[in-house]
Amino acid sequence: APVGTSKESGESPGSMWPKDLILLEPGETAWQVVLKKIRELSDGDVQDPFMVANLDVLPRRHQLFHQALPRVSPFYAVKCNNNPWVLRVLAALGTGFDCASQGELEQVLGLGVPPSRIIYANPCKPVSHILYAAHHGVQLLTFDSEEELIKVAQHYPGARLVLRLWTQDSESIFSLSTKFGARLELCEHLLKSARDLGVAVVGTSFHVGSSCQTPNSFKQAIADCRCLFEMGLRIGHDMNFLDIGGGFPGEEGLDPKFEEMAGVINATLAQDFPEGSGVEIIAEPGRFYAAPVCTIAVNIIAKKAVVQPGGHRKLLYYLNDGYYGDFRVFLRDPEPKIPIVVKELGPEPPLFSCILFGPTCDAFDKLFLEELQLPELNVGDWLVFPTMGAYTNVMTSTFNGFPPASICCTVGPELRSLLESALQTGTWPEWRRF
Numbered sequence: 001a002p003v004g005t006s007k008e009s010g011e012s013p014g015s016m017w018p019k020d021l022i023l024l025e026p027g028e029t030a031w032q033v034v035l036k037k038i039r040e041l042s043d044g045d046v047q048d049p050f051m052v053a054n055l056d057v058l059p060r061r062h063q064l065f066h067q068a069l070p071r072v073s074p075f076y077a078v079k080c081n082n083n084p085w086v087l088r089v090l091a092a093l094g095t096g097f098d099c100a101s102q103g104e105l106e107q108v109l110g111l112g113v114p115p116s117r118i119i120y121a122n123p124c125k126p127v128s129h130i131l132y133a134a135h136h137g138v139q140l141l142t143f144d145s146e147e148e149l150i151k152v153a154q155h156y157p158g159a160r161l162v163l164r165l166w167t168q169d170s171e172s173i174f175s176l177s178t179k180f181g182a183r184l185e186l187c188e189h190l191l192k193s194a195r196d197l198g199v200a201v202v203g204t205s206f207h208v209g210s211s212c213q214t215p216n217s218f219k220q221a222i223a224d225c226r227c228l229f230e231m232g233l234r235i236g237h238d239m240n241f242l243d244i245g246g247g248f249p250g251e252e253g254l255d256p257k258f259e260e261m262a263g264v265i266n267a268t269l270a271q272d273f274p275e276g277s278g279v280e281i282i283a284e285p286g287r288f289y290a291a292p293v294c295t296i297a298v299n300i301i302a303k304k305a306v307v308q309p310g311g312h313r314k315l316l317y318y319l320n321d322g323y324y325g326d327f328r329v330f331l332r333d334p335e336p337k338i339p340i341v342v343k344e345l346g347p348e349p350p351l352f353s354c355i356l357f358g359p360t361c362d363a364f365d366k367l368f369l370e371e372l373q374l375p376e377l378n379v380g381d382w383l384v385f386p387t388m389g390a391y392t393n394v395m396t397s398t399f400n401g402f403p404p405a406s407i408c409c410t411v412g413p414e415l416r417s418l419l420e421s422a423l424q425t426g427t428w429p430e431w432r433r434f
């Protein structure tokens with residue numbers, strides 16, 4: 001297929017589309033854009049890493065979420081990937097947003113998203129950020145301690161509080177429960193304290209850990225929330241809001257499958273929060289939406305071959321992105337990601353044990369904990385990693401003077417017209433409630 005037909009936006013003077021947005025022609029794909037950029041960079045002197053965000057993935061993920069969890073409204077977790085175009089597309093699709101700080105609240109409110117579509121879901125908040133939420137009408141706030149209740153009662157007594165429950169998340173790849181969540185046995189005290197302090201608790205939330213490995217974690221946590229609802233109602237709170245958090249898979253094909261997880265969630269909701277119970281149900285998916293959006297291309301800037309005892313060769317590849325760039329989160333993941341090698345190789349080339357290092361002078365700067373098997377490559381060759389949209393560009397630094405990978409977004413004709421009307425009118429389409 002022909003490559004190079006995409007028009008970089010901003011080419012025509014006065015265009016509403018900025019330079020970091022590539023408008024795809026009908027039939028053109030984001031993958032073709034990646035390959036074209038690699039060819040262009042390989043012909044020049046600078047082979048810096050770059051990321052391509054395929055925004056057309058977002059409507060597909062949104063549809064899948066809605067089909068699989070029809071009773072649950074997604075409030076996208078901004079922390080996962082706060083690229084302005086990702087947020088604009090999600091706003092246009094009608095999601096809500098989970099914000100963790102004043103900075104994220106500012107970003108989402110700045111898009112024109114109404115505060116009613118935002119939850120400030122960080123149980124431990126700076127007072128100044130609470131005041132910001134109060135000033136801008138963001139009412140839903142999570143808490144998991146008495147100290148936080150006292151702070152909110154003093155600075156934002158009109159808040160609608162959501163009690164974050166502790167979950168057993170040791171089987172999730174990224175556990176959160178060592179830091180957040182009130183144990184069930186402490187919740188009665190917290191609910192009574194809230195009543196005595198005069199602050200309203202409207203519901204409960206939890207997070208089963210990011211990249212949850214067992215759908216049963218949702219089952220247990222939703223059942224615990226049912227107990228909390230009973231407790232809250234007895235104590236005098238008007239409990240009508242359930243937030244089942246994030247933890248949904250960002251990669252297709254991995255177990256547990258999203259559909260399987262959704263099946264367990266739907267069945268548990270039907271039992272504990274049946275339709276017609278008047279409870280609003282939301283989730284805070286992050287990687288589910290963002291992971292499949294981005295592809296990153298990195299270049300081999302240096303290489304060493306080491307002969308090991310027994311005569312085996314091990315290859316050390318030094319890449320121009322690593323732990324201090326877009327790969328920070330992967331050192332906490334037991335499985336390495338397998339890159340696509342952009343090079344003509346013979347059929348079944350021999351594979352070698354390889355370590356992928358990042359570019360800084362720190363020996364800790366590796367991409368993955370485990371070695372992986374790759375063919376023999378050379379300085380100047382490119383590795384491409386798909387599914388790189390979650391917890392990547394949001395975590396980059398300029399350590400050792402290496403700037404983060406550049407990011408450009410691609411948008412196809414259909415999504416383009418949705419965005420165009422939103423940008424022209426300055427308003428987002430009707431908020432869609434499920």
Ligand code: PLP
Pocket residue numbers: 077080098121122176207209210211245246247248284285286287288
């Ligand atoms: N909500 C909260 C409170 C979180 O802390 C996180 C991730 O850390 C998320 C949602 C998003 O989780 P995930 O990306 O696993 O869906």
